[in-house]
Amino acid sequence: MRADRLLSIISLLQLHKKITARDLAQKLEVSVRTIYRDIDALTSIGVPIITDQGHDGGIKLLGDYKSDLTGLNDKELQYLFLPPPQKILNDLNIQSLSHHSLLKLIGSTSKQQLNLIENLQNYIYIDMYSWNKTSETDCFILGQLQKSIWGTREINICYSKSTGDKIIELKPLGLVNKKGIWYLIAIDNIIKTYKISMIKSLTILDKEFDRPQDFNLKEYWTESTQKFIKSIPKYQISIKTTVETLDHIKSRMFINIIECTSTGNDIQLILEFNAKWQAVEFVLGYGHNVQLISPEEVKTEVIKVAHEIIEMYK
Helix, strand or coil: CHHHHHHHHHHHHHHCCCECHHHHHHHHCCCHHHHHHHHHHHHHCCCCEEEECCCCCEEEECCCCCCCCCCCCHHHHHHHHCCCCHHHHHHCCCCCCCHHHHHHHCCCCCHHHHHHHHHHHHHCCCCCCCCCCCCCCCHHHHHHHHHHHHCCEEEEEEEEECCEEEEEEEEEEEEEEECCEEEEEEEECEEEEEEHHHEEEEEEEEEECCCCCCCCHHHHHHHHHHHHHHHCCCEEEEEEEEHHHHHHHHCCCCCEEEEEEEECCEEEEEEEECCHHHHHHHHHHHHHHCEEEECHHHHHHHHHHHHHHHHHCC
């Protein structure tokens, strides 16, 4: 809505001493032309905005102008006060938001909105812990990484790899948590991703570095994970099965059904796996409930493993 955008422009102008129309347009996801129309609308109602032209130009508020328009709508409150996962708070050594802190933040909010926030805190809980037992996060290393990132200080880490431990000097840029697992994004000539559980030790160096101004953590992570997913090799098989077995296959995680055709009770599927051995395990696991059609190399491997099992139990 335009009213929300106008309030956002005022807030951004109060936050920044000067900001360009292009930067405002990017932050609010509109065109530069729209920003200038909004600026005209604000000045017409008395908001003291001035625009400087030229290379170092920009848009700014005149004097010490401050707005008291700080109200949040219900959707904004839901977004802001959605309870964060407790595991992440524990790992980062951050305390949960207390009721006292909540009141300081939303003191001018209506009672109805306060009830909304309290219900949200009580009705939704996000659990980032795995069902399986996983190694605990090394909170000391995570804390040291936070210090080095905020202070733009270079670090030395001892990183455990399959080929052995390696000492690496890095420029740390950010931390990412995916499904409860922490990753470090850092520069080692190029920007790379490191699994924090593989860091055996860490030293913060007395060397500051210039953080790349155009680096965006969310964009980097999204692009790098998409590249990783595309790089994973795919392996397809064709099988015949029944409606009942199909329902069970659909309920399983990490099995990708590419194509499904049916003739009566007979179902033909094309499934995709990351490797041939996963396809072999799948076929053996379902026994007579699936019939492998292709490829031949998987048939050969299934027969070989089946004979080995028979010989073992003779």
